[in-house]
Amino acid sequence: MNLNNIVTFYPAEREIFRPRSRISTPDWAEKYREVKVGPAQGRWRNEFTPYTAKPMETMDLPWVRKVFLNWAPQTGKSAVAQNFMMKCIDVNPGPMMYLMADEKGSRRIVRRQIIPTLRGTPRIARLMSPRADDTSLEYIRFRNGADLMMGWATSPAILASESVQFIFYDEPGKYPDFAGKESDPFSLGDVRTNWYPYTSKQIYFSTPNLDGDAWDRILTDEPDETWHYEARCPHCGKLQEMKFRRISWGGYKDPRTVIRKSSARYECVSCKWEWDDNLRNHAVRHGKWVCENPKERPVAVAFNPLPSWYSPVVSISKAAAAYLRARNDPLKRQAFITQHKCQAFKETIKDVNEEAVLILRDLDISPHIVPAGHVALTSGIDMQKRSFWYVVRAWTPDLSSHLVDYGQLITWQDLELLLFTTRYPVAGSDQTLPIWRAGLDTGGGETVDGEWSRTEEAYMWLRRHAAKRVVFGTKGASRPQNNRVRLSVIDKMARGNRPIPGGLELRILDVAAFKTLIHWRMTRRTGESQRFSLHNDTGLDYARQILAEELRRDRRGRQRWVQVRGDNHLLDCEVIAAACADNQWSPSLAMIAGAMPADDSGDETTKI
Known part of the structure; x- marks a missing residue:
């Protein structure tokens, strides 16, 4: 053997040449994702929030270009998007953009969520560049060729600056109608993916805001398919979409009493069995997503809506208490409708003479x-x-x-x-x-x-x-x-x-x-x-x-x-x-x- 002909590769080069594993996002998350904050710290478990697996699988489908998550707060929508983002960094590196509503919010989320999440997951931390200036509040460069740019919807310069393969829209329900004096941020973001017509992915995840706003119109006009989640009754096995009208709270009028006594229950639509929070968790764990309008090889898929009472970290009593508070305050009514019912708020004013x-x-x-x-x-x-x-x-x-x-x-x-x-x-x-x-x-x-x-x-x-x-x-x-x-x-x-x-x-x-x-x-x-x-x-x-x-x-x-x-x-x-x-x-x-x-x-x- 001629030792002079041996080629030595640097670690970063070996990382680029490493064969990419064919692994689904749910499996990747369970194998590598580390959760550092919240009630489920440690290795990611799909069973804790079972409704997160199907959207992640959908993001992996080669013909799907857009996925929309219209979910209530504390349901795990950001974690779903970040799981897919990290899996792409690991096995399918390319240019990415993470878009937020404004610059101040962008810097806060990058500093407090995104960078700690990347560093807290060893599989991704090993790919982060050792150079200090490669990890900032505006840009993160990885050793395997992946780049993650941060942007905000009020800056047309950022939205028009780069072509990207993956773009993540964080809380688009809070975006302004226009990015500066140019087009809306969604159109500008969509154009950024034109160089990747067969491999681009656009992931939208947000709570709803106002009826008729840009996010509401997107959810109405763009999805080819829309899925809703149904829980399975632990007693009779009936699958059902959980509606707020089936929640009762023991007749209490004071929201503080409802929360203190954890009095709220969900009544099964079939057998009338009442679920407390533990039974609710069991019902959700054994539930499934149901497609309302199946299409062959859909390009855009929405998972909408997912109200707060599906989440294992949100008590049914908390949703009931929010409703009681909303009865005497229109502002709280808007919060209940958007943050718990996960519906766009439509203001109705009676005709008055x-x-x-x-x-x-x-x-x-x-x-x-x-x-x-x-x-x-x-x-x-x-x-x-x-x-x-x-x-x-x-x-x-x-x-x-x-x-x-x-x-x-x-x-x-x-x-x-x-x-x-x-x-x-x-x-x-x-x-x-x-x-x-x-x-x-x-x-x-x-x-x-x-x-x-x-x-x-x-x-x-x-x-x-x-x-x-x-x-x-x-x-x-x-x-x-x-x-x-x-x-x-x-x-x-x-x-x-x-x-x-x-x-x-x-x-x-x-x-x-x-x-x-x-x-x-x-x-x-x-x-x-x-x-x-x-x-x-x-x-x-x-x-x-x-x-x-x-x-x-x-x-x-x-x-x-x-x-x-x-x-x-x-x-x-x-x-x-x-x-x-x-x-x-x-x-x-x-x-x-x-x-x-x-x-x-x-x-x-x-x-x-």
Whole structure:
């Protein structure tokens, strides 16, 4: 043997030449995947979440290009996508992109989930490059030729930069409609795979969001096949799709009691046997996916939906408690529908006319009178070029409210008189109440003389009265936000970026959410919480402004509040007044009312 002819390969070269094993993703996960966090730490077990195996097998099919997982949180959808991603890194290395909603979320997920998952799985950790700059929050390079790029849906430059064989869409239900000024992120991502027409894979995994949004339209238009999961009754063996209407919780009305007692049960559709969490887990473990519309060699396959009560880590009682909380809060209702039922949320507003608004008048309560049992007054002020529209609303601890006063003021002095001097008598007593909290819309527009903007004028006035802690600046959010009320500090120190004590603060309001909330409150009946009532002299002028906007769909299918008639100033005022009493404005009315002593003496100091 001529030793001079021996070729020595480096470890990375030997890795590239290594024959690729033909192993399915479920088998690869059970053999190599290590779970580092959660209730099932250790080697991955398909039996713990049995509904994850079929989607992983589908991702392996050579004719399938797209797989959609529309699952509730804590069901394992991200783990399914990451299992397939790691299996591809190991046995089918190629260029990959992991796409998230925004840059901040991308960096957090890469740092806290993706990199620890890769390093925590020895089969993948050995493939990671030893060079420090090959593993970053934007890019991970592997020794066998695989590359994993990180991207976010708001950056067209990233989406248009590379061709990829595999692309993973993490929570596409939260993506914006457009990536910058270009096309939508899904179309841009789809184009990135054009170089791999026969081997590309696009994996979408998300919880639903809004009816008619981009993710909802994709689930409707793109899949060739749609599968749903059916559990098998441990008693009679009947396969069934688990529906929330078959869940009961022992008649308890307090969600805390339902969770504490673990009282919720699922009733079998056939034998009426009631499943607790353990029996539910048994039923799911022996269930299977059922195809609703079988096709030969489908290209796009959806596994949709998978509600939260299928998950072994989500108690049936938790889903029931979420439903109970949702009955008295539209925002929680949206969370229950999307996060537990795993359905796109469709906002429905009943058609209301002026007569339906005015029927909310309490004929026994005159203007400027606070009904008994109401503990605080809030005011919403809509600033115009030459005047201020306002409402004053009284609140009970359960967020039922009554219109005490409304109208139009001309000068800043008139506004100061309303907010800092006026006290309203309480019916049936000698007490009076001042305005506890007010919000002033700081919207733009020039002053009458045109020398400066009304926003600047409002800021100066708010700073002058900041120490009173009665009136605060507000501004409508440009897009839906997670919280109805969000604090934004305007006046900050030059060093350290800390708030200046007594400086200007703004509350950013999700105006659309509050308008929906107000319309919902107008449907509440006697004996229910969050009722909405008016004084007996409320006129058509008020009703017309409250109904000046309607919830309509735009060309993309999204629901938006649209002004359809006349002035809407009083509707804006009601939005601000509701925000002032909202639980997300800290300290909240409910928090302060809960700390109040019982009012046995009639002393007005027991009121806010």
